[in-house]
Amino acid sequence: MKTIKGLIAAGLAETEAARRIRRDENMSRVYAEYPELREIDSRIIDIRKDRLIAMIDHDERLAKRYDIEENNLISKREQIISDNDIDPDFDEEQSLCPKCGDTGFVKGKDGTLKVCSCKQAELEECYESCGLGDYSSFTMKNYRDDYLGDGQKRSEIKKQMLKVMLGVGDASSKALWLYSGAPQTGKTYLSVCITKTAISLGKSAFYTKCENLASLENDTLEDMKRIDFLIIDDFADDVTMHGDIGSVLNSILEIRTASGLCTILVSALPLADLINGCDMRVSGKLGRAGKIS
Ligand SMILES: [Zn+2]
Known part of the structure; x- marks a missing residue:
C-alpha cells in the first residue's frame, strides 16, 4: 500500500530536475538577451577561482585586487538587472x-501540516491504494451533518472520529475504538472521509470492509499492522466467524493495539451483540475498546 509521504518523496527527484531545467532555461533566455551579463557572470566565476589560488599562495595584494574587481562587476551586474x-x-x-516550496506540505490555520494542493494527483493515487478507490466522490467538504436527520448527533460523531484519528484529548488514551450506529446513518461516508482526512494530514491510513479482510493480499494485511490509522467498516459478529477473518482481524488488532496505533471498527450492531457473537479473541478486545456513538 502506498503512503502519501512515500508518494511525495518519490516525486522529489522529478521536481528537482524540473526546477533545474527551469533555471537553465531562464539563464539562457536572459543571457541571450543581455550578453554583457553572461560575460560579467563568467568573469566573476573566473575571478573567484583566481582569488582562491592567490589566497593559497598567500598573495594578499593580488587577492585584494580580485576583491575590488569582483565588487565592481557585481555593481555593474546589479545595475544591468535593475535597468x-x-x-x-x-x-x-x-x-x-x-x-509549499515543493515540500508537498503546507501549514494550515491551526498550525498542522497538510498535503499541498499541488500534490492532488499523489493524494488521488494514495486514496486508490488505501482502499478508497470506490469512493472518489466522498469528500469531507460535501459531508453534511443534517443530511440523514439528527444533524447535531452526526456533527458530534464527526468530531469524536476526528479526535480519535488525531489522537487528541481523551482519544489519546485508547488505540482501539468502536463506532456503533444504526444502519443508514452515513457511517461509511464519514469513515471514508475521516480516512481521506488522515491521509491529507500525511498519515499512512487504510479503509476496508471487514469481509474484505479475507481477500486482501498478504502484503496489505502486513502493512495494516503498522500504518498510523485503520478503519474497518461493516464490522459484524458473524463476519468474524467466517473463514479465517477472526484470526486475521485478531492478529491485526493485537499488534496495532500493542503499538498504540489507532483502529476504528465501524458497525451497525450494538456493542453487547458484537461481544456475544464475535470470535472469542476479538470480543475480548471489544470489551476494552473506546466507544464512539
Ligand atoms: Zn505545493
Missing part, C-alpha cells in the same frame, strides 16, 4: 510551487 527589470533570481533554482 532592464530582470528577475534578480533568474539564475537561482526556484520552487515550482510557491505555496
